[in-house]
Every structure is written in structure tokens, then in C-alpha cells.
Amino acid sequence: DAKTTQPNSMESNEEEPVHLPCNHSTISGTDYIHWYRQLPSQGPEYVIHGLTSNVNNRMASLAIAEDRKSSTLILHRATLRDAAVYYCILITNAGNMLTFGGGTRLMVKP
Amino acid sequence: DGGITQSPKYLFRKEGQNVTLSCEQNLNHDAMYWYRQDPGQGLRLIYYSQIVNDFQKGDIAEGYSVSREKKESFPLTVTSAQKNPTAFYLCASSIELTAMNTEAFFGQGTRLTVV
Numbered sequence: 635d636a637k638t639t640q641p642n643s644m645e646s647n648e649e650e651p652v653h654l655p656c657n658h659s660t661i662s663g664t665d666y667i668h669w670y671r672q673l674p675s676q677g678p679e680y681v682i683h684g685l686t687s688n689v690n691n692r693m694a695s696l697a698i699a700e701d702r703k704s705s706t707l708i709l710h711r712a713t714l715r716d717a718a719v720y721y722c723i724l725i726t727n728a729g730n731m732l733t734f735g736g737g738t739r740l741m742v743k744p
Numbered sequence: 745d746g747g748i749t750q751s752p753k754y755l756f757r758k759e760g761q762n763v764t765l766s767c768e769q770n771l772n773h774d775a776m777y778w779y780r781q782d783p784g785q786g787l788r789l790i791y792y793s794q795i796v797n798d799f800q801k802g803d804i805a806e807g808y809s810v811s812r813e814k815k816e817s818f819p820l821t822v823t824s825a826q827k828n829p830t831a832f833y834l835c836a837s838s839i840e841l842t843a844m845n846t847e848a849f850f851g852q853g854t855r856l857t858v859v
Contacts, residue, residue: 666844677750677834677850678787685845721786729794729841730775730848731802734786 638722643739646712654707654738656722661702666725669696669707671718672737678721681707717742746771750835750851757829757858765820765854767835775841776818777848780804781832790833793818794841822856829858 639657646652658667668683682689682696684705689696695708709716721737748769757763769776774795779787789802793812807826812818818837822829832855838848 664844668847670848675853675855677836677853679850680847683845683847725844727842727844729792730838730843730846731777731789731792731841732779732787732836732848733789734779736786 638724638735640720640722640735640738642736643741645741645743646709648714648742648744649711652709652712652716652740652742654709654720654722654740655704656706657704658722658724659703661724662726663702664727667696667698667702667705668723668725668732669694670721670723670732670734671716672721673715673718678734681720683725712740712742714742714744716740748835748837748849748851750833750854752854753852755854755856757856759858760824762824763822763829763856765822765833765835765856767818767820767851768816769818769837769849770816771837771849772815773837773839773849774815775838776812777836777838778802778808778810778818778820779834779836781834781853787834790820792841829856831856 669681670678672678684696697706719737751766777792778790791810793799809821835851836848
């Protein structure tokens, strides 16, 4: 199975950018990189996904390394509402059965 | 509004009783999934269904059963054979099982406590 590695926790100040890293050295050429986040006591919500090129949406940006062995989720201005566990997940051609690791717990300080 | 609904939000049961968790979606999605989450942990896949009348075991299916008689509904039964049933249960859906370029939608979860 394609695996991802993320730091257990990160801390940020409110209104500052946050860069959440993810390593996926065993990624195959057709695997998509997806990010989800989970707020306390809620179900996960989709954030962003990409294959090779960097991606932007209203929530965040996704920067994918040229060799695709790592990626970074960028929150441009962290707010208190962004405090959550962020999961980096590889979607393979085996299907959309998301495999969640431990994720990164982001703490945002006012 | 389209979405995925789990009910109830909190559920208490006595040990040895079977209990069924509801999951309904009106997104017209073919694929549906059940996950279990223990405190401080990530989600683990229990069962998934690619299409009506079809479902497959995930990583931790023992002690659980599902049915998929309608496209919109994917109920999960936690049986008395499940040794540690107290957990947070999450249901999700996506357009297709093999659509890698699409997102999954999650319900708000059911927190099951067995006493």
C-alpha cells in the first residue's frame, strides 16, 4: 500500500501562513494526492487534491514536488477555525477506500 | 441541500446487544464506506460498497455487518461479536469507487458507547 508520513503536530500563529508537509516516497505514477481535515468531533472534510501540478482552491494550495515524493499543503492565512487534524492520503487505482494515517494536528494560536 | 446524514449522533447500548447505525446520502453516489475512529487515532475502514447489492470487507470487518439494498442507504450493524464496539463511526460516499480524481463526502458521525 502507498503510505504517507506526516509530522504529528504543528503550531501556527493566527493570520500567518502554514505549510503542512507530507512524504510519500513510494507513490506511483497514477496515484493522486488528497488532503482532508477533521475538526474536533466532526467527520473529515475534503480540502484539496492533485496529481502532478500545483493546485489552488478557496481553502488552500497544494504544492507537489517535481519527483512527487512529497507535497505541502499551504494555508495562506491560518485562522482559529483551521485548527484540525490534517490528513494526507494517496488515492490509488485500487479505489477510493481512503487510508488514514495519524495526520498532523494543527494548533493555531491567537 | 445534498449531503450525507448519519443518525443518531449519540447512541448507547448494553453489552451483548446488536445495534444498527444509519447512513443516508442524496448525492447520487455509487460508492459508500464505513469507518471507525478511536480516540486520538486515524480512521480505519470497516466495509465499503461499490454499487447496490455489493459490498466488501475493509481492514477491520470482524464483528460488523452491512447491507446495500438501496443506492441511498448503507446501514452498519455492530454485532455482539465486536469485542470493543465503543468508538466514533463515520460514513462516507463518493461518486465511484475507482474515481481517483474526486472527493469523498463524510457524515457527521455516530458516537457509540457500549456499557
